[in-house]
Amino acid sequence: MSNAFLLLLNTIQIWRVSLHGDQCGDVESIDIGSQPKDLSIASLSPELALVTTDSGVVMLRGTKLVSTIGLGFPVTASAVAPNGSEAIIGRQDGKQHVYSINGDTLTEEKVLEKHRCAISVIRYSPDFSMFASSDVNREAIVWDRLSHEVKLKNMLHHTARINCLAWSHNSSMVVAGSLDTCHHL
Numbered sequence: 001m002s003n004a005f006l007l008l009l010n011t012i013q014i015w016r017v018s019l020h021g022d023q024c025g026d027v028e029s030i031d032i033g034s035q036p037k038d039l040s041i042a043s044l045s046p047e048l049a050l051v052t053t054d055s056g057v058v059m060l061r062g063t064k065l066v067s068t069i070g071l072g073f074p075v076t077a078s079a080v081a082p083n084g085s086e087a088i089i090g091r092q093d094g095k096q097h098v099y100s101i102n103g104d105t106l107t108e109e110k111v112l113e114k115h116r117c118a119i120s121v122i123r124y125s126p127d128f129s130m131f132a133s134s135d136v137n138r139e140a141i142v143w144d145r146l147s148h149e150v151k152l153k154n155m156l157h158h159t160a161r162i163n164c165l166a167w168s169h170n171s172s173m174v175v176a177g178s179l180d181t182c183h184h185l
Contacts, residue, residue, distance in 0.1 A: 004175065010166055020057055032058045038077050042084035043126075048101075050087055051080040057089065059104055060165025067104040071097075079122040079131065088131060096133060110148055114141055118161055125171035132174045134162035138174045 018025030034053045042048040049060040050184040052075045059067040077090035080101070087106060090095045094115035099106040124131045130151060134140040140162055142152040164177040 003088055030060060030063055031121045032129060033068065033124075037075065037095045040078050040080040040087070042083045045082075045084040048080065048084040049177045050078055052076075052089065057087075057106070059101075061104075068144045069106055077119045077122050077133075079124055081129050082126065088122050088133070090133065092118045093118060094135060096122065102121055104153075111144070112148055114150060115139065121165045123165040123167060123174075125167045126169055126173070127171040129171060132167070133165065134165055134176060136161045138162060138178070142173070142174060 016028045016030065026136045032051055032053070036053060036058075038052040040050045040170055047062045051058040054074060055072070055143050056070040056075065057078060058065060059069070063073065069087065074092035077085050077091055077125055080087045084107060086109070087099045087101055087103055091097070092115050096112040096115070096157045097108055098110040098112065103162065115133065115137075116139075117135050117137045120134050120136050122131060122166060124145070128145060130142055132140060132142050132147055138161065143149070144151050147176065159184070162176045165174060166177075167174050
C-alpha cells in the first residue's frame with residue numbers, strides 16, 4: 001500500500017483507499033462502531049488517524065482499529081499533531097483537552113478554556129509551533145503549542161459558523177472558512 005491514501009467517512013465505517021500516482025488501489029473498510037464526527041491524520045506519520053465520535057475517539061493505525069476511548073463528554077472536533085505525539089479534542093462547551101499520545105493511549109496534559117461555545121475545528125500549524133481553533137459562534141483563536149498561551153484572538157470576521165481552518169506552508173498565516181461562504185486570513 002502506498003503512503004498516500006484517502007479516508008472516507010460513512011455512517012459507522014471509515015473507508016481507506018490507497019493511492020498510487022493517479023490510480024486508486026485497494027479499498028478497505030474499518031467499522032468504528034458509531035457515527036464519525038471528525039477525522040485527523042498525523043501528516044508525518046500517516047498511518048496514524050484519530051476519528052472522533054459523539055463521546056470519544058477511535059485511534060487507527062493503518063487499517064487496524066487499535067483503540068476506542070470514551071472521554072465522558074460530548075466531542076465536537078479534533079486534531080492530531082503532524083508527528084503523532086499529541087492530540088487536541090474539542091468539546092460542546094468550548095473547552096479543549098490536550099492529550100499526549102503514547103502508543104495507543106491518550107494521556108490528558110491540559111484543558112484550555114477560551115472559547116464560549118462548541119469547538120468546530122482544530123488544526124495544527126505545519127511547523128508544529130501553533131494550533132488554531134474555532135467555534136460555532138464565529139471566533140477563531142491561534143494558540144502557542146508549547147505554552148498553550150493565546151497568540152491571537154478576537155478573530156470574529158465571519159457572519160456564520162467557521163467550519164474549516166487551514167495554515168500556509170510556512171505557518172505564517174491561517175485562513176478560516178465559514179458557512180457564510182467567505183474565507184478570512
